[in-house]
Amino acid sequence: MAPAKDGESHENKSQTNDVRRNNIIAAKAIADAVRTSLGPRGMDKMIQTADGEVIITNDGATILRQMSVSHPTAKMMVELSKSQDVEAGDGTTSVVVMAGSLLNACHQLLARGIHPNQVSEAFQLSCNKATEIMTEIATPVDFNDRDTLIKCTTTSLSSKVVSQNSSLLAPLAVDAVRHIADSQDSNADLNMIRVVRKLGGTVDDTEMVEGLVFSQKASSSAGGPTSIKDAKIAVLQFQLSPPKTDIENSVIVSDYQQMDRILKEERNYIADLCKKIAKTGANVILLQKSILRDAITDLGLHFLAKLKIMLIRDVERDEIEFICKTLQCVPIATADGLRAEKLGRADSVQEVGTSDGKIVKILGVPKPCKTVSILCRGSNKLVLEENERSIHDALCVVRSLLKRKFMIPGGSAPEMEVSFRLGEYAKTLSGVESFCVRAFAEALEIIPATLAENAGLNPIAIVSELRLRHAAGEKYAGINVRKGCISNMSEENVVQPLLVSVSAIELATECVRMILKIDGVVPVY
Numbered sequence: 001m002a003p004a005k006d007g008e009s010h011e012n013k014s015q016t017n018d019v020r021r022n023n024i025i026a027a028k029a030i031a032d033a034v035r036t037s038l039g040p041r042g043m044d045k046m047i048q049t050a051d052g053e054v055i056i057t058n059d060g061a062t063i064l065r066q067m068s069v070s071h072p073t074a075k076m077m078v079e080l081s082k083s084q085d086v087e088a089g090d091g092t093t094s095v096v097v098m099a100g101s102l103l104n105a106c107h108q109l110l111a112r113g114i115h116p117n118q119v120s121e122a123f124q125l126s127c128n129k130a131t132e133i134m135t136e137i138a139t140p141v142d143f144n145d146r147d148t149l150i151k152c153t154t155t156s157l158s159s160k161v162v163s164q165n166s167s168l169l170a171p172l173a174v175d176a177v178r179h180i181a182d183s184q185d186s187n188a189d190l191n192m193i194r195v196v197r198k199l200g201g202t203v204d205d206t207e208m209v210e211g212l213v214f215s216q217k218a219s220s221s222a223g224g225p226t227s228i229k230d231a232k233i234a235v236l237q238f239q240l241s242p243p244k245t246d247i248e249n250s251v252i253v254s255d256y257q258q259m260d261r262i263l264k265e266e267r268n269y270i271a272d273l274c275k276k277i278a279k280t281g282a283n284v285i286l287l288q289k290s291i292l293r294d295a296i297t298d299l300g301l302h303f304l305a306k307l308k309i310m311l312i313r314d315v316e317r318d319e320i321e322f323i324c325k326t327l328q329c330v331p332i333a334t335a336d337g338l339r340a341e342k343l344g345r346a347d348s349v350q351e352v353g354t355s356d357g358k359i360v361k362i363l364g365v366p367k368p369c370k371t372v373s374i375l376c377r378g379s380n381k382l383v384l385e386e387n388e389r390s391i392h393d394a395l396c397v398v399r400s401l402l403k404r405k406f407m408i409p410g411g412s413a414p415e416m417e418v419s420f421r422l423g424e425y426a427k428t429l430s431g432v433e434s435f436c437v438r439a440f441a442e443a444l445e446i447i448p449a450t451l452a453e454n455a456g457l458n459p460i461a462i463v464s465e466l467r468l469r470h471a472a473g474e475k476y477a478g479i480n481v482r483k484g485c486i487s488n489m490s491e492e493n494v495v496q497p498l499l500v501s502v503s504a505i506e507l508a509t510e511c512v513r514m515i516l517k518i519d520g521v522v523p524v525y
Contacts, residue, residue, distance in 0.1 A: 016519040020110065023515050024103045026071040030078070031100020033067070034060050038093045038447075040158040041455040041481050056382050058159060059389050060093030061085040073515055080511045084503060089396015090156045091500040094447060099508040101446035105439040106516055114432055116516045122436030127509040129425055129437075130418045130444075131502050137417055137475050138406035138498045148407070149174045149398055151493045155410045156397040160390040161383070165203040169387075172208050172374065173394035179210070179372045181402055188399045192371045194322055195388055197378075200356025203387050205377040211346065211365045212326055213373045217358035218351045219313050222298065224305035225283075226351040231362070233344040234282040235315075235323055235331045239290050240273055240300035242266040267299060273335055274303040280340045284349050284362075286323060287313045288331075310349060312360050326371045327362070400497035409489030410496045411478025412448035412466075418505075419444040420470040444505075448479055455481040462486065 036043045037058040047055040047066045055066060064078045077096055084095040102123070109119050141148055150170045157166035181188035196213045218226045253259045277285065285304070287295050295313055304311050315323070320331050327344025347364020359375070374391060378384030401407065408414045422441035426434045445463055452462040462479060465486055469477035478489040489495070 017110075019518065019520055020116070020516070021107070023073040023518055024107050026074045027077050027103050027515060028100045030064070030067075030069070030074050031096050031103075034063055034093050035097050035100070035450055036454060037063065038097055038159075039451040039454050039481060040163065041451075042093070042159055043454070044161060054382065055385065056161065057386055057389060058093075058161065059393065060096055062389060064092075064096070072521070073518075076511060076515065080507055083507050085396075087507070088400050088497070088500045088503045090393050090400070090496070091504045095504040095508050097446055097450055098444070098504060099511050101443040102440065102508060102512045103515065105443040106512060109436060109439055114436065116519075118432050119436050120513045120516050122433050123440055123509055123513060125433070126422055126437045126440035127505055129422060130505050133418045133421045134408060134414050134498060134502055134505075135406070137414065138408045141401055141405045141407050143178075143402060143405060146171075146174060146178070148495075149178075149401060152401060152407055152495050152497055153394045153397050155494050155496050156393055157390055160393070161386045162203050162390050165206075165387075168204060168206065169391060169394055172206065173391060174398050176208055176372050176374060177395055177398040177402065180370050181399075186403060188402050190392075190395055190399060191322070192325070193374060193395060194319070194371070195374045195376050195391055196359075197376045197384055197388055198354060198356065198359055199378065199381065199384055200354050201377040202379055203377060203383065205375075206387065206391075207375050209361060209363070209373045209375060210369065211373065212323060212362040213375045214312055214315070214360040214362075216312065216314055216360070218360055219296070219301060219311040220305075220351075222301035222305040224301065225308055225310045228283050228310050228349045229347070231284045231310075231346045231349045232280075232282050233284045233286060233327055233329060233346060233349070233362070234277060234280065234338070234342070235286045235288075235320060235327070235329055235344070236277075237288045237320070237331050237333045238335060239293060240270060240287065240296040240304075241294045242269060242297070244293055270297065270300050271303055274300065274307060274309075276335055276338050277304075278307045278309065280338050280343060282309065282343055284310045284346075285312070286315050287311060288320060289314045289316060322371060326365050326369060326373075328366045397497055397500070400499040404497065404499040404502075406498035407495045408498050408501060409476045409478055410494040411480065411487075411489040411492070412451050413476050413478030413489045414501050415444045415447040416463075416466045416470050416478070417475045420467065451479050451481065455479070455484065457481075457484055 042058050044056050044058045045063050061081045064081045069075050069078055080099060081092045081096050084092050106119055153170040153173050154166045157163055157169055176193050177188050180192045196215050198215050220226050289295060324331055329344030330342040332338055332342055345366055346362045349362045351358050351360050376388050376391060378387045419441045422437055426437040429437060448466055449459040449463050452459040466477060469486060476488045476490045477486055480487040480492060
């Protein structure tokens with residue numbers, strides 16, 4: 001019986017090792033797929049979705065979100081990128097590349113017979129030490145210092161498709177977040193910033209509006225106004241069209257008199273609604289889109305035009321809350337709820353022509369206004385979408401500086417400093433722990449190596465020189481991809497929020513430890 005037990009034990013161990021190896025290979029494949037997108041000289045990916053839509057981007061979170069992934073461990077890497085996007089908004093590619101490198105280090109450690117639990121504990125120790133080191137080299141930021149915030153945001157935008165427009169987009173993102181948040185706050189609700197896309201023009205035409213912007217034009221087919229001064233705005237959630245029955249049925253009209261009566265009733269019904277609206281003093285209507293029937297008929301447009309009331313129709317349901325916060329008004333769900341005190345105020349509502357149709361701007365909203373709109377422009381759909389993604393990342397970077405008011409140099413300087421200091425720390429430890437901490441330190445060198453590789457530089461020569469510089473005490477030495485050499489990143493104004501780098505290391509370590517603890521896959525049919 002004994003030999004059978006030994007054989008069974010060996011088989012189980014072999015199966016466990018196979019599961020770990022397969023998990024590590026799957027996760028590394030995901031990391032390798034996005035690795036070429038890292039940094040200012042990173043390549044873009046063209047993604048074709050199932051419905052034929054094409055997306056061009058180098059944003060790690062967007063690339064992984066669109067990937068069709070079946071392996072459960074590979075899905076964990078996709079979730080890792082999403083977590084970084086939620087927490088910091090930037091560094092979504094770095095966190096996946098870092099996790100892939102740490103898993104490679106784990107693979108080598110496990111091959112030497114070190115137990116996964118020992119590796120896991122040592123990696124957690126290394127992560128805590130790395131966070132301490134990064135906090136040491138960080139410099140505090142005053143959230144009222146606009147220039148410093150712009151420097152951090154420009155670094156984030158340098159790797160995007162729209163990087164040449166960073167001189168416009170960076171100040172725009174900083175001003176938008178500062179508008180909705182106080183320097184005393186520890187967070188900012190980015191839902192209070194509404195990004196409106198409008199095709200046409202160039203990225204340079206992107207602008208911030210302290211008020212509201214609608215991508216649709218005013219409904220003026222019946223001769224209604226397209227510009228109103230001293231506007232009183234009603235946000236309507238009911239239809240300005242004849243009511244319908246709740247169930248499917250048909251009405252048979254046998255003669256013209258009955259038909260005339262129906263049309264007359266409809267006319268009177270809509271006329272009464274329009275008169276009730278006019279009675280409140282409203283001269284602008286924002287009408288919510290209806291899915292049950294037409295939100296407004298031609299007859300309704302005719303009456304509103306006669307009453308000199310401006311109409312903006314097809315307002316999305318999920319925009320109502322933002323609109324009401326901006327205008328400080330209350331949405332009106334029924335005709336009986338029409339009251340003058342529920343109206344919003346604005347200095348002007350005007351239709352503005354663009355190269356691709358017209359838009360409506362509502363300016364001079366009541367103070368204090370803790371919301372802001374960004375009109376996002378682009379010459380084609382691909383540029384427009386990438387512009388929107390870049391603005392989102394820039395807003396998240398400013399929010400990261402608000403959450404944790406520290407910044408560190410970019411260009412892989414913090415990763416290299418942590419790698420060097422962890423290597424020195426490993427010498428003070430003994431046994432397996434020292435070995436694992438050194439492996440963690442070496443794994444972090446993947447960031448400078450990848451940055452150098454993507455910039456067309458020699459990664460071995462660059463990483464070797466960086467090690468030498470950091471050993472000499474140059475803690476801000478990083479890769480200057482523009483000049484193709486190593487520079488002081490602080491002097492080059494290449495800076496980023498502390499939260500981005502700390503979050504990347506913590507989330508990558510957490511994910512790697514989770515993958516290490518898996519020793520079996522149980523299929524459930």
